[in-house]
Amino acid sequence: MKILILGATGMLGSECRRVFSRNHEVISPDKTELDITSWDGVIDIFQRLLPDIVINCAGFTDLKACEKEDFAVRKINIEGPRNLAQGCARFERKLVHISSDYVFDGRKMFPQPYFEDDIPNPLSAYGKSKKDSEIAVRDNSPNYIIIRTGWLYGINGDNFVKSIVTRAIRKKTKMLRIPDDQFGSPTWAYRVALEAVKLLDVDARGTYHITSEGYCSRYEWAKYILNKLGINASLEPCSLKDVQGAVKKPANCILENRSLKTQGLNTMNEWKKDISLFLKNFGERLIKEAETKDNQERTA
DSSP: OEEEEESTTSHHHHHHHHHHTTTSEEEOOOTTTOOTTOHHHHHHHHHHHOOSEEEEOOOOOOHHHHHHOHHHHHIIIIIHHHHHHHHHHHTTOEEEEEEEGGGSOSOSOTTOOBOTTSOOOOSSHHHHHHHHHHHHHHHHOSSEEEEEEOSEEOSSSOOHHHHHHHHHHHTTTSEEEEESSOEEOOEEHHHHHHHHHHHHHTTOOEEEEOOOBSOEEHHHHHHHHHHHHTOOOEEEEEOHHHHOTTSOOOSBOOBOOHHHHHTTOOOOOBHHHHHHHHHHHHHHHHHHHHHHHHHHHHHO
16 A cells, blocks of 8 residues: 655654555655645645555644644644545545544543543643544544554654653752653554554544553653663652643543454553563663763753
């Protein structure tokens, strides 16, 4: 099959490109080659390339900036997916769209998870834009897969694993305050890409939650990462309210892979198993990158 991937340089998009390239022809234009907010641009690429599948990993993901840049957020996170959905409907192609745990308010009593049919009620501008992006996809394409995931990490793009390693190396003598009352399932972007392959192989349709099995707090996750890498750092548990700033974040980010399980498609690992494997493969690289960045800042 010919697969068009948008946002292929990002954390999840790069993993999708790597995984799907094994058995398919993958096309991954950058922003200059395809602006998904341009209807004419989207239709032009459909006509020229005739992709069988479109995977949309593109998005405006800066939480703080989303609160201020309403026009840009709506263009990229809502209008873009709407154009792709309409293009897929017009050319009878399947659209895979990536959404987020932030479509929920996180007020479900812990440790109850969120299911695919729970009603979204986002707290932030980013979460609202992802909720509206889902509506845009459902209303404009009969053949779609919406993947909700969260607490993603990977070797590409910004994520919590990179952040905690960098912060620990920069502030060896300072205390790092990490929330112990926000819960979720740390999820390797690579695993999400593998699960997306399975969904396409069976021609699945609808909304799916794809996260690692099990859950932990941000504090537990940070502690686990640093212990695995042998990094000595002082961690202090705190409340999410103390560190979230102007952007409201859900406290309960646990998603249940119910649709995957009921259809016999769930292959997601327990979160500790995957983060251990990830750190075994990439831990030294993460430490070296953090040390290099720290040295550069000290000498600047």
